[in-house]
Amino acid sequence: MITGINSNVSALQAFSKQMSVSANNVANALSDDFKKSRAINTEGENNQVKTTITKINTPGPLVDDPKSTTGELKELSNTDIAEELVNQIVIEHGFKANAKVIKNYDETIGSLIDMLG
Numbered sequence: 603m604i605t606g607i608n609s610n611v612s613a614l615q616a617f618s619k620q621m622s623v624s625a626n627n628v629a630n631a632l633s634d635d636f637k638k639s640r641a642i643n644t645e646g647e648n649n650q651v652k653t654t655i656t657k658i659n660t661p662g663p664l665v666d667d668p669k670s671t672t673g674e675l676k677e678l679s680n681t682d683i684a685e686e687l688v689n690q691i692v693i694e695h696g697f698k699a700n701a702k703v704i705k706n707y708d709e710t711i712g713s714l715i716d717m718l719g
Contacts, residue, residue: 607707609649610700616643616651617697623655624689627681635662636679 623641630636638658646652662680666673 607704609651610703612650613643613700614697616653617693617700619653619655620693621690624686624693628683628686631679631681631683633679635677636681638679638681
């Protein structure tokens with residue numbers, strides 16, 4: 603049973619990493635030339651959750667550069683705030699589900715100890 607809880611704990615850590623990556627993307631959404639990152643959770647060894655973080659190098663939108671005297675364009679961030687919001691909602695639900703499993707495990711163990719008491 604403890605192994606199962608370890609999987610849930612590693613999932614909580616993985617969802618925390620995902621949220622940090624998404625929050626960084628949102629924080630830098632207005633930074634010129636910023637390239638968003640994406641954190642993907644997969645099953646690792648011993649049923650642990652593994653997080654892989656990759657930089658997404660797709661170009662951001664090009665806009666007129668008001669500081670340019672030659673009419674050059676500048677590239678904005680490739681972060682899509684709507685996409686990040688959806689990702690954060692999914693991350694929140696995954697985090698809550700795993701936290702609930704751990705809470706239920708704790709309550710079950712407490713009840714068993716009380717019965718054996």
